[in-house]
Amino acid sequence: xxxxxxxxxxxxxxxxxxxxNLGLFLEWLDRKIYARLQNRVGPPWYQPWLDILKLxxxxxxxxxxxxxxxxTWLPVFYLAVTVTASLCIPVGTYAAIYSFPxxxxxxxxxxxxxTIILFLLGWYSGSPFGRVGxxxxxxxxxxxxVPLVAALLTQALLADSWSxxxxxxxxxxxxxxxxxxxxxxxxxxxxxxxxKLLRVPFDAPEAETEIVAGPFxxxxxxxxxFIRLAERTEMAVGVGLVSDLFLPFPARLGVLGFVISAILVxxxxxVLRASVARFRIEDTTVLxxxxxxxxxxxxxxxxxxxxx
Amino acid sequence: xxPELIRSLFQKPATVRYPVERVPAxxxxxxxxxCDYSMCIGCRMCSRDCxxxxxxxVDTGERTPRPVFHYxxxxxxxxxxxxxPKKAISLTSDYELSAxxxxxxxxxxxxxxESAAG
Amino acid sequence: xxxxxxxxxxQHPALKEPESFRFELEGEIVKSVDIRLGYVHRGIERACQDxxxxxxxxxxxxxxxxxxxxxxxxxxxxxxxxxxxxxxRRARYIRSxxxxxxxxxxxxxxLGLAGHEVGFDTLFMYAxxxxxxxxxxxxxxxxxxxxxxxxxxxxxxxxxxDRDVEELRSAIRILEERxxxxxxxxxEESTFRNRLEGVGKITKQQAIDLGTxxxxxxAAGVNVDLRRDDPYAAYDEIPFNVVTAEAGDLLAAAExxxxxxxxxxxxxxxxxxxxxxxxxxxxAPRRIPPGEACSRYEAPRGEDIHYVRSSGxxxxxxxxxxxxxxxxxxxxxxxxxxxxxxDIPIIIAGIDPCFSCTDRMVRLEDRISGRVEVLRWQDLSxxxxx
Numbered sequence: 092x093x094x095x096x097x098x099x100x101x102x103x104x105x106x107x108x109x110x111x112n113l114g115l116f117l118e119w120l121d122r123k124i125y126a127r128l129q130n131r132v133g134p135p136w137y138q139p140w141l142d143i144l145k146l147x148x149x150x151x152x153x154x155x156x157x158x159x160x161x162x163t164w165l166p167v168f169y170l171a172v173t174v175t176a177s178l179c180i181p182v183g184t185y186a187a188i189y190s191f192p193x194x195x196x197x198x199x200x201x202x203x204x205x206t207i208i209l210f211l212l213g214w215y216s217g218s219p220f221g222r223v224g225x226x227x228x229x230x231x232x233x234x235x236x237v238p239l240v241a242a243l244l245t246q247a248l249l250a251d252s253w254s255x256x257x258x259x260x261x262x263x264x265x266x267x268x269x270x271x272x273x274x275x276x277x278x279x280x281x282x283x284x285x286x287k288l289l290r291v292p293f294d295a296p297e298a299e300t301e302i303v304a305g306p307f308x309x310x311x312x313x314x315x316x317f318i319r320l321a322e323r324t325e326m327a328v329g330v331g332l333v334s335d336l337f338l339p340f341p342a343r344l345g346v347l348g349f350v351i352s353a354i355l356v357x358x359x360x361x362v363l364r365a366s367v368a369r370f371r372i373e374d375t376t377v378l379x380x381x382x383x384x385x386x387x388x389x390x391x392x393x394x395x396x397x398x399x
Numbered sequence: 400x401x402p403e404l405i406r407s408l409f410q411k412p413a414t415v416r417y418p419v420e421r422v423p424a425x426x427x428x429x430x431x432x433x434c435d436y437s438m439c440i441g442c443r444m445c446s447r448d449c450x451x452x453x454x455x456x457v458d459t460g461e462r463t464p465r466p467v468f469h470y471x472x473x474x475x476x477x478x479x480x481x482x483x484p485k486k487a488i489s490l491t492s493d494y495e496l497s498a499x500x501x502x503x504x505x506x507x508x509x510x511x512x513e514s515a516a517g
Numbered sequence: 518x519x520x521x522x523x524x525x526x527x528q529h530p531a532l533k534e535p536e537s538f539r540f541e542l543e544g545e546i547v548k549s550v551d552i553r554l555g556y557v558h559r560g561i562e563r564a565c566q567d568x569x570x571x572x573x574x575x576x577x578x579x580x581x582x583x584x585x586x587x588x589x590x591x592x593x594x595x596x597x598x599x600x601x602x603x604x605x606r607r608a609r610y611i612r613s614x615x616x617x618x619x620x621x622x623x624x625x626x627x628l629g630l631a632g633h634e635v636g637f638d639t640l641f642m643y644a645x646x647x648x649x650x651x652x653x654x655x656x657x658x659x660x661x662x663x664x665x666x667x668x669x670x671x672x673x674x675x676x677x678x679d680r681d682v683e684e685l686r687s688a689i690r691i692l693e694e695r696x697x698x699x700x701x702x703x704x705e706e707s708t709f710r711n712r713l714e715g716v717g718k719i720t721k722q723q724a725i726d727l728g729t730x731x732x733x734x735x736a737a738g739v740n741v742d743l744r745r746d747d748p749y750a751a752y753d754e755i756p757f758n759v760v761t762a763e764a765g766d767l768l769a770a771a772e773x774x775x776x777x778x779x780x781x782x783x784x785x786x787x788x789x790x791x792x793x794x795x796x797x798x799x800x801a802p803r804r805i806p807p808g809e810a811c812s813r814y815e816a817p818r819g820e821d822i823h824y825v826r827s828s829g830x831x832x833x834x835x836x837x838x839x840x841x842x843x844x845x846x847x848x849x850x851x852x853x854x855x856x857x858x859x860d861i862p863i864i865i866a867g868i869d870p871c872f873s874c875t876d877r878m879v880r881l882e883d884r885i886s887g888r889v890e891v892l893r894w895q896d897l898s899x900x901x902x903x
Contacts, residue, residue, distance in 0.1 A: 129642035130407040131414045219523045223545075223858060291636050292708055300531040300634045300862040302523075366400045368708040369636025371859040372545070400706055403698070404639070413646045425653070427675075429660035450572035476575045476666045481674060490660070 100188050101178070110177040110331075113350075114323030115139040117330060117357050124361040139323070143316050151312035156217025165215070166310070166317035169208045173324040176201035180331045181256045183341040183349035193253040198332060199240060202287065205325055206232045209296075212318070213306025224305020227372045228289075228296040234379035235286030235293070241387035242280035245272060246336045248394045259335045259342050269397055275390035277337045279383060281359055284329045286375070288322075291364045295372040330356045428492040429475045433506065434466050438487035441465060445479035445488055454479060457507060468506040470496050520548070523858070527556045531634060531862035536872040540853075540861065547861065550853045552846060558876040565836040570596060570670060570805055573833055577823075580838060581874045582663050583626065586612075586619045587816035588823070588838070588874075589668035594749055595812035595825040596670050600805045606751070607795045608672035613751040614788045615659070615667050617781040621692065622651045623817035624732075624774040624781075627869045628699060631771065634862040635712040640702060647695045654688045657681060672798025682789055689782055696782070700775045703768075713768040717852045717864040720765055727847040731819020733868045736773045737765035743815035754791075757784050767867045804831050816841055818869050840874035 100106055118139045126133025153162055179194040181187040187194070206228060213225030247253055249269055250261035262273070286293035297305035304310075307318055334352030335341050341349040370378065415422060424430065434445075441463025446454040453472035456464040466479075466488070480488045498504050521542050527535035537553040561580055565573045577592045578585045590612055597604055604612075625648040632640030652662050658681050659665035667673050703709060719727070724737035734741055742759040744752040760776035762769035809826040819841030828834040845868040852864055882889050 124408075127408050127412065128404045129639050130410055130412055130646055131642060132412045132416055219521050222521065223523065223542075291638075294636060295859065298636060298859070300636070301859055303530055362401075362404065365404055365639045367637070368632070368640075368706070368712050369859075370708065371712070371857060373857070374711070400639070400702065403643070407643075413649070425657045425660075427660050428656065429666065448569070448571050450568060450575035474575060474579075474664075475661065476578075476664070477660065477674075478571060478575065478666075481669075482571075 097188075105180075105182040105185055106178060106188060107174055109182070110174060110180075110324055110327050111320055113331075113353070114320070114325075114327035115143070117326055117353060118323050120354060120357050121326075121361050121364075124358055125365055128362065128365040143319060146316035146319065147313050149312040149315075151314060152309075154217050154309045157309060158215040158217070161211060161215035162309075163314070165208055165212050166314045166321065169205060169212070169321040170317050170324065172201050172204050172208060173321045173328060176205075176328045177324060177331070179255065180328060181259060181335060181341070182331070183345040183347070185346055185349075186256060190254065190256050192257075195243060195247060195253050195255050195258070195336075198255070198328070199243065202325070202328065203232075203236065205321070206236075206287075209306055212310075213296075213308075216306065216309040218309045220302040220304070220308040221306050223302050224296050224308070227302075228306060230372055231286060231289075231293060231296055231375055234376045235283040235383075238279050238379060238383045238387040239283035239287060241384070241391055242276040242283060243332075243336060245276040245387070245390045245394045248391065249273070249398060251398075255332070255335055262337065262339050262342060269394075272390055272393045272397055273337065275386065275393065277333075279387040279390060280333050280337065281356070281363070282383060284333060285360055285363055286379070287329055288326055288360075290360065292367045292370045293375055294369055295375060298369060327353075330360075424492040424494060426492070428494065429477045429490045430492045430494040431470060431496060432468055432473065432475070432477070432479055432488055432490050434468070435487045435489070436465055438485045439463075439465060440485055440487075442484060444482045444484060448478050448482045450474060450476060450478060459507070465507070469501075470504040470506070471501045525861060525865070531865065532872075533630065534870075534872040536870070536876075538861075538865070540858075542858065545857045545859070547853055547856050547858065550850055552850055554846070554872075555876050557873040559873060562836050562838060565833050567832065569831050570801070570803070570833065573836070574669060575664075575666065577836075577838075578664050578666065578668075581840065581871050583623050583871065584619060584816040584818065584821070584874075585664045586615050586667060587814050587821050588840075590616060590750065591812045591814035591816075591821050591823040592825065592836070593668045593670050594814070595810040595823050596801075596805060596827075598810035598812065599808040599825065599827050600670070600802060602671050602799055602801060604672050605796045605799060606793045607676075608797045609751040610788050610792055611673045611677060611797065612668065613755065614677070614785060615655070615665060615673075616750065617784045617788075618651055618655055619665075620781045620817045621778050622648050622655070623869070624778050625651070625699075627774055627866075628703070628771065630866050630869075631713070631767070631863060632709070634866045635709065637706075637709050637712075640699075640706075640709065644699065647692070650688050650691050650695075654681075654685055657684055669798060669801070671801035672796070674798070676797050677792065682792075685785065685789060689785060692778075693782055696775060696778050703771045703775060710768065712860075712863060713771060714766060716767045716856070716860050717770075717849075717867045718764070718766040719848050719852050721763075723851060724765065724848065727851060728844050729819070729848045729868075730841050730844045731816070732770055732773045732777065733819065733845045733848055735759070735761045736769040738763045741820075743813050743820055747813055749812075749814060751788070755784055755787050757787075767863060770867055804829060805833075818842060818871060819844060838874075840871060842868065842871045842875040846870070846875065 119136055123133040176198050178188045179198050209228045210225045213221035246258050250258040252258055289297055330353050333356050338352040340352045443456055445466050446456050451472045451474040453469045455467045457467045459465045477490050480490055523540045523542055525538040526532050527537045535556045537556055539551040541548045565576055568576055574589055578589045580588045625644050629641040629644035656662050659667050719737050721738040724734045724739050738761055740761050745759055757780050760773050762772050805827040807827055807829040812823045814821045821841055822839040824837040825833055826835040849868055
């Protein structure tokens with residue numbers, strides 16, 4: 092029975108099905124909030140699922156200049172990597188499937204791998220838009236990755252652990268002494284996450300009006316559906332990670348707390364997306380290295396000081 | 400930017416869920432043109448002036464031919480209504496004219512095989 | 518990254534109409550640009566020769582969806598000139614009124630698109646939401662949202678009712694407040710400002726040498742405006758200011774356009790307060806006496822020129838249209854040198870291009886065999902007629 096139990100955990104809850112559906116739900120939430128902020132009605136709740144179904148039924152085209160092997164398998168890897176990352180995210184008090192000291196590092200590594208795959212997706216799709224997008228994706232990766240890790244490291248320092256579940260349990264330790272540090276790290280993490288998920292103002296790698304869809308330009312049909320699912324899963328993982336590590340609810344209210352935190356984080360990301368214009372890729376780099384990185388370093392120093 | 404965003408969040412959306420909800424068409428909208436055949440004298444002026452060649456004069460068995468509108472070609476300019484010496488043609492505010500076949504977009508119903516019928 | 522060629526268009530999300538631009542890149546920097554006009558040439562000038570004068574007005578109206586009133590006014594003025602028709606004063610005022618409403622909605626459309634091009638979709642949505650105010654007013658007055666069909670040779674087709682005037686006054690109140698808000702956003706929201714400032718810059722000398730017109734020229738400090746320099750319709754009686762800026766970049770273009778919206782609102786108010794009574798049209802003959810005329814009009818995008826020649830028949834002998842985008846497209850090519858890929862869409866959008874108005878001819882080139890095919894009018898109608 093242990094095998095069935097494990098399979099259920101991996102495939103249904105809190106594994107594949109849960110995280111993919113959470114990702115699609117967050118996508119709807121994001122679109123709905125974005126629409127309402129812009130005084131529009133916005134899509135009905137089932138729209139993301141319909142979009143995926145539609146893509147699955149569409150014609151699948153491999154362009155002439157693309158590498159057939161890479162073009163076929165990269166979307167699958169992309170989804171595999173993001174879903175694997177999700178296995179280490181605890182859903183509130185409901186423990187992650189694979190939980191071990193240092194799982195935070197593994198999640199970060201897997202998310203980095205996702206960006207590398209993004210680069211390869213664009214590079215091997217045989218389209219100039221894909222290539223420009225791929226190079227931009229890597230450039231942007233260099234900009235946000237360090238602050239993101241620094242922000243999470245701050246939390247790890249405060250909790251004195253690299254285990255996500257332990258950090259989660261200790262988010263309120265030292266309250267209210269650590270609040271300033273927490274908030275500094277949270278701000279950096281949210282901005283870097285926006286960059287990680289390629290959302291406005293950091294959507295230069297897939298800027299629609301400039302390079303069509305960047306790395307995804309040539310993708311159609313079920314391959315695009317895989318990429319979409321992978322992106323949504325990445326969003327769920329990113330938002331889940333920030334909720335677990337920074338907000339007090341997941342450790343207190345369990346699964347419900349996790350979902351509430353995820354909604355809160357998504358709301359903030361949506362408002363951020365609605366209130367600014369896109370940065371040029373150079374501006375993103377400058378912003379990240381000149382302002383966000385020192386800010387996150389400051390957070391780390393503060394963390395070390397307050398912990399004494 | 401932020402105050403405006405938050406205000407919009409709690410405002411009624413500016414868009415509507417068409418076709419469940421509809422924005423009423425204003426009076427005087429230049430929609431589907433119709434002809435009151437009791438006033439028509441069959442002078443062909445509308446057909447001559449129509450910039451889109453959307454008005455066909457059809458012999459319906461009466462003394463003079465009658466204008467038939469092809470709504471698929473119509474540009475809804477309203478020149479026919481301006482031209483008509485008897486003011487028999489008017490533009491309604493009906494603008495939802497999509498159909499699956501061009502044959503459904505003819506003002507006078509035509510029977511298959513016959514040239515025209517009333 | 519090595520050199521690469523990136524095609525923007527004919528199909529590309531940055532372009533609202535199909536047109537072909539080929540950019541040669543060095544990394545993220547544009548080395549050169551090749552603009553190929555002609556993708557959406559529709560042969561309207563020639564088609565006018567097969568239409569009667571009355572029909573031609575509606576065809577001319579469809580040159581451009583946004584400046585439809587500009588083109589018909591320009592055309593009708595030329596024809597009235599040939600036929601020696603005196604347009605009633607009330608008709609001239611209504612023409613100016615609709616022209617200014619068109620300018621407002623065109624500039625709001627531009628502002629929204631500029632926002633969209635730099636990834637600021639919220640501004641896009643807000644600008645277009647408030648553009649609905651003016652479109653609703655236009656719909657109520659003329660019966661249509663874009664192709665108003667207000668003009669006819671000899672005057673206008675619909676009169677302004679008292680209710681229209683009242684509705685317009687309340688629309689003006691909303692617009693005044695919103696335009697003030699957009700001016701704040703455009704000039705103060707730092708991410709948006711950052712994308713416009715110093716981008717797509719041309720100097721005053723370049724603007725003159727390249728023959729730019731309209732807001733593109735005025736943003737570079739060239740003080741031209743046909744409404745003042747060569748008044749038509751009712752503009753000789755209406756007080757207004759010509760808005761210019763000095764910088765020549767896209768921020769200046771935005772300032773000029775927003776300033777023009779405010780001026781247009783002022784003109785609308787003046788017209789509503791001083792609308793003369795009287796007939797709205799004189800009867801035009803079906804045959805226009807022989808002659809030729811050239812007519813100029815300050816469209817939202819710049820100077821629009823129509824040349825019309827009649828040989829005395831019920832159809833024009835020749836119609837020639839020079840839409841403003843054709844004059845401004847050179848400025849795009851010029852300001853594109855050395856810019857970054859990220860700025861390409863906003864620079865193209867900066868002149869508020871209207872490509873189907875601009876396109877000139879059809880020359881099909883088979884890239885593989887190198888065979889060149891020029892389509893004549895007969896070929897076009899044979900291939901594409903309904």
